[in-house]
Amino acid sequence: MPSKIINVKEYTVKAHQRQIHTRVFNFICKQCEQPTQRETFGPRPLYCETCRAPQAPKKSAKALNKRKPRPMTYKSGKDIAG
Numbered sequence: 471m472p473s474k475i476i477n478v479k480e481y482t483v484k485a486h487q488r489q490i491h492t493r494v495f496n497f498i499c500k501q502c503e504q505p506t507q508r509e510t511f512g513p514r515p516l517y518c519e520t521c522r523a524p525q526a527p528k529k530s531a532k533a534l535n536k537r538k539p540r541p542m543t544y545k546s547g548k549d550i551a552g
């Protein structure tokens with residue numbers, strides 16, 4: 471089958487509303503290796519409700535945003551003064 475490389479232009483999709491549905495997945499949890507069932511909007515989950523490892527990074531990212539900015543102490547300033 472003949473093939474060639476083409477350039478695909480970047481494009482953005484206008485904001486819109488879309489109805490999505492959950493799907494119930496039956497799978498084996500990667501962590502505890504127990505057969506489990508989860509309902510999710512996204513792709514097939516890897517972990518059961520208990521383990522849920524992939525969700526952790528998202529939560530920590532939110533927590534980082536909540537953290538108040540600290541005033542910076544510039545050690546180099548001391549060097550200039552002294």
Ligand SMILES: [Zn+2]
Nearest residue numbers: 499502518521
């Ligand atoms: Zn598990």
